[in-house]
Amino acid sequence: MATSDTPGNSLLSALPGAPEINPFDGVDFNDLERSLRRPRTLINLVLCGLVAGMTLMALVPLFSVIWMLLWRGGKNLSLALFTQLPPGPLEQGGGFGNAILGTMIIVLMAALISIPLGVLSALFMAQAPDGSTLASAVRFSAKVLTGFPSILAGVFAYGAIVLATGGYSAVAGAVAVSILMLPTIMLTAEDAIRMVPAKMKEAAIGMGATKTQTAIMVLLPTAFPGILTGIMLAVARAAGETAPLLFTSLFSSYWPFSGHQLNLMQPTASLAVLIYNFSGMPFKNQVEMAWSAALVMVLMVLITNLLGQALSRNQVRS
């Protein structure tokens, strides 16, 4: 084999009588080298740096929020915060035990409203034949609710529950929050049910199971991790919502009991509203308490979120 300077020569010289043409004539090989002195490559590098810098800058607020929560909120964290009632103006000490309990009660009630409604509607959507008008109407209304401003859920619950029952209550807050939970639960549950392998469903029907038996014994258990993920995400969102609670469950400085009985029809404290109210007060104790409450709330939200994401990993996929 003849060795040559350029790779093209060996191929051409195989043809007898062909003129010696070098296809790389006039090409400066140094010119093909990647050089930062050329504007094209320089712009490429600059833009890479710019995008990296902007992404990092976008994360600065996140670290700042987390740092402030840990520092200002963690500083005053004590057991008393979880067991005592909110302090009055100029009072020292106190806690937000009633607000934690109130948030839990409201979110639990909201979940009791939105989970059955969301999961069964999702089951209907996933089972409906293609082109079913009702199924696409349900999907459309879920999409509309996804972008529904949270304050309007509060306005609705005020009009529908507070005015009708004659007072602010935990129930009204729960109704408002459940509207915001519904689309998340519905859309994730529909996805999860659709993910169930078709052969499992067909096997159940082949065994002679009714549609209900198929749904309850095959579809729902298989899709359960996915459905639970949606529920967890919705609960996490609900626990942090403030706007729908402002004028539905209002706020209260007392435990949500009358006598020894849980009373759901009276104004109820929640962590989110406590943060809002206390952040605007001119008293140092209240402001510090708002930060501690924010830390507790963010921890609750994040833990629920992480649980939901962990559950979605062991999902069955077709």
Next chain:
Amino acid sequence: MSDASTISQAPSRLQRATDFAFRGLCYSFAWLSVLAVFFIVLRIAFAAAPAIRQYGMGFLTTRTWDPNQEQYGILPEIWGTMYTSVLALGIGTAFGVAAAVFLSEGYLGEFVFSILKIFHVEFHPFWGKLPERMEDILKNLVELLAAIPSVVYGLWGLFVVIPLIRPVCNWLHLKMGWFALFGTDLSGPGVLPAVLVLSIMILPTITAISRGALVSVPSKLRMAAYGLGATPWETILAVILPTAARGIFGGILLAFGRALGETMALAMLVGNANSITLSLFSPANTLAALLANTFPEAEHKEVGILMYAALVLLGITLAVNMVGAFILQRASAGSEGGK
């Protein structure tokens, strides 16, 4: 014979009845969730009806809010809602799309890989997984921005952002006060802190949807551009971004819808001043913040007026969201067809 009948049998009458009942239940719950949306819209509309009759369209175009004289107008709030949302959308889009490109191109993974290469551990069973892990962590961090409740952002804005930017803003006002955007000084809550916090809150929406659109661009387009000799960034700017443009635009519209309806951070940071202003440092008001601040103490008469304001907000956000969802649906249909 008896074995066959125990293994499989026709549904009993009870099973048929439960089947019928359960399917009926699913059907009615599906109807219920559709009707719930109608009921919500109608409930707000009916509550607003007396105010609509009394104040008509003038409500949208006048600027006094005086309960004593029974004079109401929400022009400043409409202006404030639009002004803060558009500004926040500008900042959020720039940073959100940048982050989406950074995440979809896998720059961080490449960077970590090249560092590992220096230590010759790039295929090590533990260290070799690091680039992928770092990408995942970064993606989760951006998503974490969306998990923080808006009232916490409000608290953070009140005690971190405002003290931080106040000296800069007041210096700008002092030096360039003739410029309309810097026309007043920042005495506390105002448009700029609200816009900054709002842009952080909508950034994850833009990033998540844009990233999805960028990732779904067929890779043969990228390969073709590289084959023609384009640099990676020439490819991104001339091929990838234009191909994903519709999806990105849909995401921006959905983020706009979120910004318009966002309540708590604005109620805490925008200052609740009933004025129309161009200045970035003066207090203003938005529709959602007006509802949040006025509703708890509203008289019965005022509630009707606020319901009218809520209806206006509902109309604006629904329109923006529907257009956004429609564009996204067409974008995803288009990218599937292109594959």
